[in-house]
Amino acid sequence: MRLAALKDALEGGGHLLILTHDNPDPDALASAYALLRLVEAIDGISTRIGFGGYVGRAENRTMVRELALPITPTRAVSFDDVDLIALVDTQPETGNNSLPDGRNATVVLDHHPLRQETKRAKYYDVRDDCGSTCTILTQYLQAAGVPLEGVLATALFYGIQSETQDLGREAQQSDIEASLALYPGADRALISRIRYPDLPPAYFRSLHRSLERARTRGPVVVSYLGMLDYPDLVAELADFYLRLQGGQWSFCIGQFQDDLLISIRTSLPEASAGLLLRRVVGRDGTAGGHGMMAGARIPVGELSAEDIRLKSEELVNRFIKELGVQDESGWGLLDVPPGTSR
Numbered sequence: 001m002r003l004a005a006l007k008d009a010l011e012g013g014g015h016l017l018i019l020t021h022d023n024p025d026p027d028a029l030a031s032a033y034a035l036l037r038l039v040e041a042i043d044g045i046s047t048r049i050g051f052g053g054y055v056g057r058a059e060n061r062t063m064v065r066e067l068a069l070p071i072t073p074t075r076a077v078s079f080d081d082v083d084l085i086a087l088v089d090t091q092p093e094t095g096n097n098s099l100p101d102g103r104n105a106t107v108v109l110d111h112h113p114l115r116q117e118t119k120r121a122k123y124y125d126v127r128d129d130c131g132s133t134c135t136i137l138t139q140y141l142q143a144a145g146v147p148l149e150g151v152l153a154t155a156l157f158y159g160i161q162s163e164t165q166d167l168g169r170e171a172q173q174s175d176i177e178a179s180l181a182l183y184p185g186a187d188r189a190l191i192s193r194i195r196y197p198d199l200p201p202a203y204f205r206s207l208h209r210s211l212e213r214a215r216t217r218g219p220v221v222v223s224y225l226g227m228l229d230y231p232d233l234v235a236e237l238a239d240f241y242l243r244l245q246g247g248q249w250s251f252c253i254g255q256f257q258d259d260l261l262i263s264i265r266t267s268l269p270e271a272s273a274g275l276l277l278r279r280v281v282g283r284d285g286t287a288g289g290h291g292m293m294a295g296a297r298i299p300v301g302e303l304s305a306e307d308i309r310l311k312s313e314e315l316v317n318r319f320i321k322e323l324g325v326q327d328e329s330g331w332g333l334l335d336v337p338p339g340t341s342r
Contacts, residue, residue: 020097027132131177165239221249263294
């Protein structure tokens with residue numbers, strides 16, 4: 001039934017552009033590729049994938065290269081040449097995609113909480129009871145009888161594993177079933193190369209800088225990353241800092257071009273991280289996410305360096321206040337607090 005409704009939404013179109021969220025992660029990249037393959041199978045209209053921002057994280061760049069995913073930066077896309085637009089792993093007016101003002105999405109497929117603006121789409125399938133958008137696309141492919149093998153299976157399997165941290169974060173039964181369906185057709189050696197890529201020296205410099213600036217405030221690890229080499233570094237390091245023994249939250253903030261970027265993670269399953277971060281950011285920018293992970297973007301292009309520093313401190317303090325943490329100053333992560341041993 002969903003497959004038929006999706007096909008109806010695309011009926012009569014000539015050129016489809018699939019848009020991921022900016023700075024796409026494996027879930028977005030694989031979902032976009034899966035939708036392209038699905039449309040090829042059920043409709044045959046001209047389709048391409050576009051993304052805004054950068055593919056910066058080493059794992060994601062390796063994924064694109066090794067799987068030869070056919071993606072194009074939106075700066076090289078003419079929106080006047082497309083009459084259909086699909087959003088995957090994102091929704092309209094979230095502030096994290098390149099859907100032009102004044103254009104409505106024809107199709108929206110996502111696993112984040114449903115937004116009112118999404119209901120203007122001709123067809124939408126938004127299921128926040130799935131741990132990844134790849135799971136949703138896997139079900140469409142199964143319904144259409146598209147073989148789950150090769151690059152398609154490899155991309156989708158890795159997308160689910162990456163998004164759910166190997167089915168350990170916000171994974172549902174549907175994600176497990178999709179993974180089991182994809183695994184036999186996936187290239188395990190290729191997945192290993194994607195998961196463990198070579199890392200550039202700049203990554204280690206960024207890690208060193210962030211460790212020196214990281215502080216613990218109660219159950220929270222806060223790290224000021226400064227100027228970012230690539231935007232998704234905030235998410236990468238938020239995952240890293242959540243592994244601190246005794247920590248329940250990580251909060252990473254850094255600047256990329258004219259934006260402050262925030263990424264938070266928590267080990268608490270019912271934390272509603274997305275809603276919490278939206279309260280913290282307020283009208284300063286845009287934010288969203290899931291129960292255990294969230295991100296935000298705050299424009300700061302017109303602020304001085306000192307004002308950006310103060311805004312970063314303000315956002316951290318708002319977050320600490322929202323959590324009700326009493327530890328006002330905390331300790332440097334690399335310091336040894338009194339009364340403890342190395």
